Amino acid sequence: QMIVRHTDIRTAYLYGELQEELYMRQPPGYSNGDPSVVCRLVKSLYGLKQAARVWNNRIDTALKSMEFTRSSADQCLYTRGTICILIYVDDIVVACHTSEEYESIVKLLRQSFKVVELGDIKFFLGIHVRKGDGHYVLSQKSYISKT
Known part of the structure; x- marks a missing residue:
């Protein structure tokens, strides 16, 4: 029996570390009146072209440091033994098989990120998930009803 739980990384893009020099004007309310004063960004911000890439690099590094292997077939899938992790943005x-395995993964993720536990998976990528007796049922009934 597998347990499947859903978590969220709060403000995920802000954890990305920029590899290039990038500058921005100061936001309204922070400027000293001199329009030539700019800020050098060290971390990513939402809205940057490279925000998704640098966040993906950051979570990839974190999971690999936890000895997870990224799938060559699906770059959003990581495995370690029988444990699987799927990532879609944040x-x-x-x-995994036990709550202890899950808790140890969340504990390690919390060393680097603000993790919000959403509990047993119920909805992911437009798919409703329901746990049955020894199985899971996936449904896109609401999506079908819309069309």
Whole structure:
């Protein structure tokens, strides 16, 4: 039996570390009146072209340091033994056999990120998930009803 739990990384893009020099004007309310004064960005911000890439690099590094291997077939899938982790931007799904395994993964993630536990998976990427007796049922009934 697998347990499948859903977590969220709060403000995920802000954890990305920029590899290039990038400057921005000061936001309104922070400037000293001199329009030539700019700020050098060290960390990523939402809205930057490279925000998704640098966040992905950051979570990839974190998971690999936890001895997870990235799948060559799906870059959003990581495995370590029988544990699977799926990532979609800041949403993380962990499938494992025990609550202890899950808690140890979340504990390690919390060393680097603000993690919000959303509990057993119920909805992910437009798919409703329901746990049955020894199985899971996936449904896109609401999506079908819209069309």
